[in-house]
Amino acid sequence: MSTVAKAMTIAGSDSGGGAGIQADLKTFHQLGVYGTSAITAVTAQNTLGVAGVYPLPTEAVTQQIREVLRDIGADAAKTGMLFDAAIIRAVAEEVRAFRLEKLVVDPVMVAKGGAKLLLDEAIEALKTHLLPLAEVVTPNLPEAECLTGMTIRTPADMREGAKAIHALGARHVLMKGGHLDGDEIVDMLYDGQAFYEMAHSRIQTRHTHGTGCTFSAALTAELAKGRPLVEAVERANRFIVQAIATAPQIGGGHGPTNHWAAIE
Numbered sequence: 001m002s003t004v005a006k007a008m009t010i011a012g013s014d015s016g017g018g019a020g021i022q023a024d025l026k027t028f029h030q031l032g033v034y035g036t037s038a039i040t041a042v043t044a045q046n047t048l049g050v051a052g053v054y055p056l057p058t059e060a061v062t063q064q065i066r067e068v069l070r071d072i073g074a075d076a077a078k079t080g081m082l083f084d085a086a087i088i089r090a091v092a093e094e095v096r097a098f099r100l101e102k103l104v105v106d107p108v109m110v111a112k113g114g115a116k117l118l119l120d121e122a123i124e125a126l127k128t129h130l131l132p133l134a135e136v137v138t139p140n141l142p143e144a145e146c147l148t149g150m151t152i153r154t155p156a157d158m159r160e161g162a163k164a165i166h167a168l169g170a171r172h173v174l175m176k177g178g179h180l181d182g183d184e185i186v187d188m189l190y191d192g193q194a195f196y197e198m199a200h201s202r203i204q205t206r207h208t209h210g211t212g213c214t215f216s217a218a219l220t221a222e223l224a225k226g227r228p229l230v231e232a233v234e235r236a237n238r239f240i241v242q243a244i245a246t247a248p249q250i251g252g253g254h255g256p257t258n259h260w261a262a263i264e
C-alpha cells in the first residue's frame with residue numbers, strides 16, 4: 001500500500017498552464033503529493049485572457065470524481081472553477097457520498113481579464129450546496145463581496161465578511177487580501193471564534209495569473225500530507241509568495257507564478 005499523500009482537484013482546464021487544473025497538479029507535484037483531477041470545463045486562454053469557455057456535461061464531472069475516488073481515493077480535495085449550478089450540485093453530491101472531509105473550496109468567479117468562470121445564477125448554489133461542505137473556503141475580496149453583498153475594502157471589512165461567510169456553513173474562512181489597496185497584503189483565517197492574520201509586503205509584478213489557484217492547491221497539498229490547518233495555511237502562504245517573487249516571466253500578459261518554488 002502506497003504511503004504517498006493524494007490530492008484531487010475539481011476545476012477548469014487553463015490551456016495556458018498558469019491557473020486551474022494545470023496550476024493545481026503542478027503545485028501538488030512540487031509539494032510531494034500525488035495529484036488527480038476532475039475537469040469541469042475547458043478554457044482556451046493564455047496570459048492575455050480567456051478566449052473561450054466550454055463546460056463539460058455534468059455526468060462527465062461526476063464520473064471523473066467517482067472513478068478516481070472509488071479506486072485511488074484522496075486525502076484532501078479542492079474545487080476551483082465550477083461554472084454552473086448543475087456542476088456545483090453534482091460535485092456537492094459526490095463530496096457527501098465519498099465523505100471528503102478535507103475540502104478546500106476556492107470560489108472562483110471571474111478571470112483576471114474579466115471573463116466569467118461562474119455564472120451569476122450559480123452563486124446561490126455555491127452558497128447553499130458547497131460552502132457547508134468546506135473545511136476551508138478561500139475567497140478573494142471581490143468573491144467575498146459577491147458571497148456576502150457587503151463592501152470589503154479594509155482588514156476591518158474583511159473580518160466582518162469572514163463572519164458572514166462562516167455563517168453560510170464553511171468551517172473556516174481564509175480571506176485573501178491580494179486585492180487590498182497599498183503595499184501590505186493581509187490574509188486572514190477565521191474559525192468562527194478567532195482570527196489568525198498573516199501580513200506580507202506586496203511584490204510589484206504583473207505575473208499573478210493563477211495566484212488564487214496555486215495558493216489553494218498548496219493548502220490542499222499540505223492538508224493531504226496531514227498538516228494541521230494553521231500550519232498548512234502558513235506553508236501555502238510562503239509557497240505562493242515565493243512563487244510570485246520568482247515568476248518565470250512567461251507570456252505577454254499576466255504570466256504564471258513559479259510552480260517550482262520552494263517553501264522557505
Ligand SMILES: Nc1ncnc2c1ncn2[C@@H]1O[C@H](COP(=O)(O)OP(=O)(O)OP(=O)(O)O)[C@@H](O)[C@H]1O
Pocket residue numbers: 112139140141176177178179185186187201202203204205208209210211212213215237240241244
Ligand atoms: N503582488 C503580490 N505580492 C505578494 N503576495 C501576493 C500578491 N498578490 C497576491 N498575493 C498572495 O497570493 C494569494 C492569492 O491572493 P489573491 O487575493 O490575489 O487571490 P486571487 O484574487 O484569488 O488570485 P487572482 O487575482 O489570480 O484571481 C494570497 O495569499 C495573497 O497574499
Ligand SMILES: Cc1ncc(COP(=O)(O)O)c(N)n1
Pocket residue numbers: 011012013014019020021043080081108110111112117208209210211212213214
Ligand atoms: C480554468 C481557470 N480557473 C481559474 C482561473 C482563475 O485563476 P486565479 O484566480 O487563480 O488567477 C482561471 N483563469 N482559469
